[in-house]
Amino acid sequence: MPLIINQQRAELDSWTSLLGDESAGGEEVLSVDQLSGDLLVSWEQWQKNRPALLSHDGRVGVKIDNDFELGDLIEDLDKLSLIALEFPVFSDGRAFSQARLLRQRYGYQGEIRAVGDVTWDRLRFMHRCGINAYEIAEDRYSDEMLEAFQEITVQLQGAADDPRPIYRQ
Amino acid sequence: MYVYNEREQQLIEERVEQYRDQTRRYLAGEIPEDEFRILRLHNGLYIQRHAPMLRIAIHYGLLSSKQLRKLADVSRTYDKGYVHFTTRQNVQFNWPKLEQVPDILGELATVQMHAIQTSGSCVRSVSSDQFAGVVASEVEDPRPWCEMIRQWATLHPEFTYLPRKFKIAVTAADEDRAATQVHDIGIRIVRNESGEVGFEVLVGGGLGRTPVIGKQIRPFVEQKEILSYIESILRIYNMYGRRDNKFKSRIKILVNAIGIDKFRELVEADWEHTRNSELRLTDSEINRVKSYFKPPAYEHFDGSDAGFENKLKTDPEFARWVERNTFNHKVPGYIAVTLALRVHSENSNNLLGSRFKATGNLSESQLDAIADLADRYSFGEVRSTHEQNMVMADVKQSDVYSLWKALTELGLARPIIGTLTDMICCPGLDFCSLANAETLGVAQQIDERFDDLDYLYDIGELKLKMSGCINACAHHHVGHIGILGVDKNDESYYQFTLGGSATKDASLGKVLGRSIPKEKVADTLEKILSVYIEIRQEDERFIDTYRRVGNAPFKERVYATDH
Numbered sequence: 001m002p003l004i005i006n007q008q009r010a011e012l013d014s015w016t017s018l019l020g021d022e023s024a025g026g027e028e029v030l031s032v033d034q035l036s037g038d039l040l041v042s043w044e045q046w047q048k049n050r051p052a053l054l055s056h057d058g059r060v061g062v063k064i065d066n067d068f069e070l071g072d073l074i075e076d077l078d079k080l081s082l083i084a085l086e087f088p089v090f091s092d093g094r095a096f097s098q099a100r101l102l103r104q105r106y107g108y109q110g111e112i113r114a115v116g117d118v119t120w121d122r123l124r125f126m127h128r129c130g131i132n133a134y135e136i137a138e139d140r141y142s143d144e145m146l147e148a149f150q151e152i153t154v155q156l157q158g159a160a161d162d163p164r165p166i167y168r169q
Numbered sequence: 170m171y172v173y174n175e176r177e178q179q180l181i182e183e184r185v186e187q188y189r190d191q192t193r194r195y196l197a198g199e200i201p202e203d204e205f206r207i208l209r210l211h212n213g214l215y216i217q218r219h220a221p222m223l224r225i226a227i228h229y230g231l232l233s234s235k236q237l238r239k240l241a242d243v244s245r246t247y248d249k250g251y252v253h254f255t256t257r258q259n260v261q262f263n264w265p266k267l268e269q270v271p272d273i274l275g276e277l278a279t280v281q282m283h284a285i286q287t288s289g290s291c292v293r294s295v296s297s298d299q300f301a302g303v304v305a306s307e308v309e310d311p312r313p314w315c316e317m318i319r320q321w322a323t324l325h326p327e328f329t330y331l332p333r334k335f336k337i338a339v340t341a342a343d344e345d346r347a348a349t350q351v352h353d354i355g356i357r358i359v360r361n362e363s364g365e366v367g368f369e370v371l372v373g374g375g376l377g378r379t380p381v382i383g384k385q386i387r388p389f390v391e392q393k394e395i396l397s398y399i400e401s402i403l404r405i406y407n408m409y410g411r412r413d414n415k416f417k418s419r420i421k422i423l424v425n426a427i428g429i430d431k432f433r434e435l436v437e438a439d440w441e442h443t444r445n446s447e448l449r450l451t452d453s454e455i456n457r458v459k460s461y462f463k464p465p466a467y468e469h470f471d472g473s474d475a476g477f478e479n480k481l482k483t484d485p486e487f488a489r490w491v492e493r494n495t496f497n498h499k500v501p502g503y504i505a506v507t508l509a510l511r512v513h514s515e516n517s518n519n520l521l522g523s524r525f526k527a528t529g530n531l532s533e534s535q536l537d538a539i540a541d542l543a544d545r546y547s548f549g550e551v552r553s554t555h556e557q558n559m560v561m562a563d564v565k566q567s568d569v570y571s572l573w574k575a576l577t578e579l580g581l582a583r584p585i586i587g588t589l590t591d592m593i594c595c596p597g598l599d600f601c602s603l604a605n606a607e608t609l610g611v612a613q614q615i616d617e618r619f620d621d622l623d624y625l626y627d628i629g630e631l632k633l634k635m636s637g638c639i640n641a642c643a644h645h646h647v648g649h650i651g652i653l654g655v656d657k658n659d660e661s662y663y664q665f666t667l668g669g670s671a672t673k674d675a676s677l678g679k680v681l682g683r684s685i686p687k688e689k690v691a692d693t694l695e696k697i698l699s700v701y702i703e704i705r706q707e708d709e710r711f712i713d714t715y716r717r718v719g720n721a722p723f724k725e726r727v728y729a730t731d732h
Contacts, residue, residue, distance in 0.1 A: 067408075090204045091290065093330025097407050100327055105442055121191060121200070121208055128326035151187040154180040156320045159327065163447045165396075166176070166320065167454035 002141035004134040005111070007127070007149050014038045015061060015082060018045060040084060043068065046076070054079060063115065066094035070101055077108050085131065087116040096129045103130030103160040123148040130160030170231050170550060171316050171461040173281050180323070181283045188212050189271035196268065211291060211329065213284030214270055216602075223262045223270055224287040225277060229297035229315040229339075230258035230553040230560075234540035237551065239280040241536035247273050252536065254510060254529040256593060256644060257336065258296050258553040259287055263600060285323060290331045290418075292322035292403070296338045298346045299554040302462060303562050305499040307341040308358045308366055313458040314395065315339050317450065321396045328403045332410035333418035335403070336375075343673065348555060350374045350383045350675035351647060353420045354402060359389065367391045372402060372432070373424030378639050380646040380677045381421040384429045386436065393450040397443040398436075404443075405435045465548040465563055470502025474566035486584075487573055489622070493584040495569070502566050506547075508539070508559040508581040511591060511616075527609055528594040529557035538579055546572050556593055558586065588625040589633050589694075590616050593644060597637030597654060598661070604637035606654025606661035611635065611690050618691035628698055630710045632670070635663075647671035649712045650697065651678045652690065661687050667697070667723060668715045679720055682728055696726045 003010045017040045018030060030041070030049045035056040046053065046062050053060045061082025064073065073083075083102060085095040095114070102108040113133035114126050119140045126134065127149055136145070156166045173181070188208075195205040209215075213224040225240075240260060244252050247269050253261045265273055277283060286293055295315040302310045318337060322328070328335075338347040341358035349355030355371035368390045374383025390398045406420045409427075424432045481488045496505040510529050531539070539559065543551050546568045547561035554560055559581075564572055576582035585591045592615065595601065597608030612635065619625060634648030638655075645651030651666035663685055666678030685693050698711075700722050705714045715723075 091207055091330060092412060093328070094408055094412075096327045096330065097404050119204065120194075121204070122330075125326040125329060151190075152180065152183045152324060154176045154183065156177070156180070156323050157325055158447045165447060167451055167457075168447055 001138060002136045004123075004136065004146070006132055007146060009143065009146070010133075015040045018042075019063060038081070040082060043073075061111070061113075064098070066092065066098060068098070070098060070106070074106055077102075077106060077110075080110060082111040082113060082133075083108065084113045084115050087114055087118055087122075090117050090119070090122070092117075096125060099126070099129040099131045100160050104163065120145040120148050124151060128155065128159040128161045170233060171228075171312075171458070177320075178278075178281065181278045181281065181285070184212075184283065184285060184324070185271060185274045185278050188274060192268065192271055207289060207330075209267075209270075210289030211286060212270075212274070213287035214265075214267070215288060220264045221267050221270070223265045223273065223284060224255070225260050225262070225282055225284050226287050226294040227259050227282075227553050228294050228319050229301070229312050230299055230555075231312065232551050232553065233280070234543045234549045234551075236280045236282055237536050237540040237543070239277060239282065241533040241540070243273055243276055244533045244536070246276075251530050251532045253527060253596070254531070254553050254557050254559070256555055256557060256642060257294065258299075258555060259294060260553070286329075288334070290333050290335075291329045292325065292331075292335045292337065295319050295322075296336070296347055296352075296555060298340045298342055299552045299558075299560045300346065300496055300505055300562065301341065301552075302464065303496075303498050303500070303503075303505050304342045305497070306343050308360055309341055310459075310462050311339040311341040311347075311356075311358055312462050313455070314356070314358065314368075316458050316461070317396065317454070318399065321399070321448075325403075328407055331403070331407055332412045333415065333420075335406070335420065337399070345671070345673045345675075346555065348644070348647065348671040348675075351376055351380070351644070351671055352383065354399060355383045356395070361389050365391070368395050368398075370398060370402075373421040373429070375419050375421045376641040376644055376646050377419070378416055378641075379419075379421065380641070381425065382675050382677065383421075384424065386429065386433050392455065394444050394448075396450060397446060397448040398440060400448060401436045401439040401443050404439055405432065409435070464500070467500050467503060467563070468565070470566075472501055474502055477566035477569055480570045484570075487570060490573055490582055490584040491569070493588070493626075494582065494586045496560075498563070504564050504566055504569055505560055505562045506564050506569065506572060506576075507554070507586045508551075508561070508576060509583045509585055509591065510558050510581065511583060511585065527596050527600070528592070528612065531559075535579055535581070538575070539581075542572060542575055556591070558591075584622065585625060587630050589619050589628055589631045589698075590625060592633035592635060593648070594635045595637050595642040601637065601642075603640055604654070605639075605656040606637045606663070607687070608635050608637040608643075608654055611652070611654070611661075611663065611687060614688075614691045615694060618695065627702070628711065630712075632712075633694075634669075644671060645669070646677045647675065648678060649710075649715070650694070653684075655684050657684070663687065663690050663693075665693060665697070665727075667720060668712065670712055681720060682724055685727075693727055697723050700726045 015038045037058040040061040059081035063084035112131045114131045115135045118134050158165045194200045215222040248262045248264045297311050335353045337354045338349045338352040339356040340347040351374040357369040359369045370387045371383035372386045410423045411417045494507045547563050552560040594612045598604045632649045634643045634645045635652040636643040636645045647669040653664045665681040669678030670676045
């Protein structure tokens with residue numbers, strides 16, 4: 001699946017997803033031979049396999065749903081190199097709030113990746129909320145969509161990219 | 170009025186180009202229908218019964234003569250030569266072509282107008298009191314605060330995909346002309362015990378299927394923290410508002426479901442982080458925005474104009490109009506004038522075979538003429554009102570007579586403001602794809618029945634509001650008398666509610682009884698009013714009488730004959 005990181009097409013994705021079949025929720029207890037390289041796991045998998053994931057040779061990322069209470073995750077932020085936020089449909093904007101809270105309130109420095117319904121016309125808003133990686137469906141990707149980040153160059157209110165409203169810029 | 174600086178102008182121009190590209194990609198098949206629907210709604214474009222409808226923002230109702238002329242021009246070039254003013258002070262084009270919308274928006278951007286966030290599930294344009302700045306009793310002019318909220322909300326990256334639409338109103342006068350209690354957030358500018366000016370904030374009001382009066386979330390927010398407080402409310406709504414059912418997605422449902430106390434707790438826990446942040450307004454920003462709303466260069470008069478007083482004595486028709494359609498100005502020698510934009514057969518332009526001119530409609534020639542009058546008599550500005558009329562707020566008393574003559578010729582001087590026939594009425598089945606029932610023909614029926622001005626004046630203040638479906642665009646729940654059109658086996662029927670109010674003493678109307686057929690609407694109104702005339706005490710308004718006696722006597726009269 002095409003991936004944009006820091007406003008450029010990324011050719012390589014170092015992350016392996018262990019999320020498995022979404023409908024089955026993935027295997028909760030991971031086997032030792034799965035634990036290699038950078039691993040993206042669900043919140044449940046992270047909870048159940050913490051010591052093993054922390055000691056394996058690679059980084060750990062967690063994907064959360066958009067109704068997930070961030071409070072539960074805060075203490076783990078320094079152990080996670082990636083947080084994937086779910087945008088289930090084009091009309092759903094809950095993860096915009098999660099992204100801003102992670103970046104601005106909790107100071108998360110790792111990669112925040114938008115997954116799900118991620119297309120051209122929401123990239124700029126996602127970027128402004130602190131998301132820096134975007135997984136795009138094959139049939140919706142084009143190199144032109146990178147223009148999304150430059151379409152509007154004026155921001156009246158602060159957000160994760162620049163917390164200053166226009167009257168403090 | 171507020172003028173965009175270079176960067177703000179750049180923003181609206183970039184937004185036009187962004188939308189142009191979205192339209193191009195949609196027409197090229199690169200954006201699916203469902204997705205483009207949301208994108209076009211964010212830019213004010215609906216697909217209606219006959220054609221698209223494009224809603225243009227008029228922030229807090231303020232319009233310059235230059236903008237009026239541009240609206241006239243666009244309606245001539247791209248539409249059918251008229252525009253429609255809405256209950257949230259905005260303006261709509263009813264017949265634009267989807268492919269031409271980017272060009273229309275480009276034209277409007279040249280006069281600092283746009284359609285940003287005029288529909289869709291986002292923060293809509295902020296509405297306010299049409300007499301802001303000229304009301305003697307107001308704490309201060311609410312419009313600078315509306316403007317600061319507008320800027321904060323414009324293309325807000327976090328809050329453009331909310332569960333549902335989000336409407337904010339701000340008022341500063343004792344009488345609430347902005348209906349703050351039926352908005353998602355209602356803001357009242359108040360003074361606290363120590364004399365400091367700040368904001369009382371209400372949340373969770375709204376009409377539609379589930380009408381609710383807003384609840385106070387905080388009695389006093391200091392001026393500089395108003396944006397942080399609103400941001401926290403929006404964040405809680407964005408995260409916890411329901412998204413599974415569009416009829417249960419407004420903030421009022423969330424507030425009712427968890428209770429105002431729990432909702433407040435969530436908001437204030439978030440606010441602990443947002444207050445005293447970069448969102449805090451600065452003195453220089455507050456002063457900068459306020460500087461655009463300084464009073465115009467009023468001439469100095471000692472008391473009333475003698476010529477004006479004389480005309481009041483010698484021309485009873487003029488006097489009647491002044492009594493009904495003007496409003497006291499805080500500056501001696503000035504007056505605010507309301508233009509009546511009402512359904513009335515005499516002035517109807519025969520649009521599209523419809524016999525009726527809808528409430529709130531103005532033709533391109535009327536728009537041009539109003540622009541000229543505004544330049545001559547009211548510092549080049551007009552305001553649109555929540556009751557779908559228009560106001561010239563700063564007219565010299567010595568000019569009022571000439572203005573009245575000119576407005577009479579334009580068909581905008583019917584002396585009915587505040588009376589029964591000054592009714593709010595949605596476009597109904599004739600134009601709207603959501604409507605279940607006809608409204609314009611019924612408004613006409615009412616207008617014809619109640620054309621005796623003496624009778625109207627005897628009835629006195631009466632807010633009549635008629636919606637053609639449960640979405641309640643005409644706010645029928647808060648009409649002293651509300652009428653809701655319903656569909657029964659493909660026939661339009663009408664349900665009456667009595668006792669609603671949108672002002673300071675806000676209340677929701679109660680259903681009178683079963684709905685009645687179309688041809689009986691004026692009869693039914695007449696019966697209701699006859700009861701009122703019989704039992705009212707002294708100067709009691711209809712709403713006061715209703716509150717004293719309740720539904721019963723009205724119900725008895727209306728349904729008496731058809732047992």
